[in-house]
Amino acid sequence: MASLDVDGVLAFVTIAELQSFTRAAEALGTTQGAISVRLRRLEDRLGHRLIERTPRAVRLSAQGALFIDAAREFLAAHDRAVAGLSADRRRFALGIAAHVAGPEVPTLLARLNAHDPALTIEVRLDNSRNLLDAFDRGEIDAAIIRREDDRRDGEVLAPDHLGWFATPDFAHRAGEPLRLASLSPTCGVRDIGTRALDAAGIPWKVVFLGSGSSVVSDAVSAGLATSVFSCRLAPAGTIEIGQRFGLPSLPSSQIVLLSTLTDAKSRQALRTLAVAFREHRP
Known part of the structure; x- marks a missing residue:
């Protein structure tokens, strides 16, 4: 039975998640050549090619796709075992x-x-x-x-794209103030929307001021108002209404x-979060 090398498995998972040998080397604080050697040794031990590399893409092979979840579990178990012996909280x-x-x-x-x-x-x-x-x-x-x-x-x-969202039956009469649900007046996304309305000469009025994004989402979902949302996070059951009511387009960001983290372990943990965050972006 082949034994697994932690450094090799870590190199494989990092390459797979970042889809780049260069970025993987940067994340692990080593060189691209060293990353390639670690991966090759792991593939030799397992007897399978795990990563397919072309001039345009880095992706999992069929065997790599089968191995990736187990590899992540292996690394998590290793980290838990090491952390259990350490008082370094x-x-x-x-x-x-x-x-x-x-x-x-x-x-x-x-x-x-x-x-x-x-x-x-x-x-x-x-x-x-x-x-x-x-x-x-x-x-x-x-x-x-x-x-x-x-x-x-x-x-x-x-990337982050914004839009005007409301329920399909949301009603707005031309010339009347556009009914808005909003977070606090210091919210940058709110400012983007209201500046766009002012520039377009469209009157508006905040009719629902919430203390949290879920409260604002509930108000929009109830048909009480419209609001600016990231297109990734618009409330369920709402639609983009900008074109329907002639509302101004909103800039992407x-x-x-x-x-500012300098501790190597904390930086690696944050890197794990960043990779996972990317995975959940549509």
Whole structure:
């Protein structure tokens, strides 16, 4: 029976998740050549090619697709075993923007806990602007936010497209203020929508001000108002109504990861979260 080498399995999983030898080497703090050697040794031990590499793509082979889940479980078990012998407990504070966080977030955090049981993550949900301020003040160690203004630092995780969403029977008469449901007045996504309406000369009125994204979603789902949502996170049962009512188009942005973490293990844990976040993007 072939024995598994932890470094080889880690190289395989990282290459598979990042779909790049170069990015995998960067994530693991080594060279592309070293990553290739680790993968080749693992494939030799198992007697199967796990990764298919072409000039245009890096993807799992048929055998690699069969092995990937077991490989992840192997790494998680290894990390739990090592963490159980260590008193090195670590923590970091992570901010996730309300307009970014979807129903997959608990699953992502569970994966991170399995990856590193010695790590405690303190999660803060808020709007992107507040989280960016908190990050700059050093109150949180990392943040996954919608890119604000002209700031260009951070790692891009995914594109983010906005739209006007409401129920199919939502009614709006031309000339009347557009009924909006909104988070706090400091919400950057709200500002994008209202600035677009002002520029188009369309009157608007906030008729439902919520303290959380789920409350705003409930108001829109009930047909009380429309609101700006990421197209990934629009409430179930709603549709994009911008063209139907002649509402202005909204600019796309990017979801970015900001981090000041220097500890290698914490950085690797955050990398695991970033990879998992990408997997859940449509």
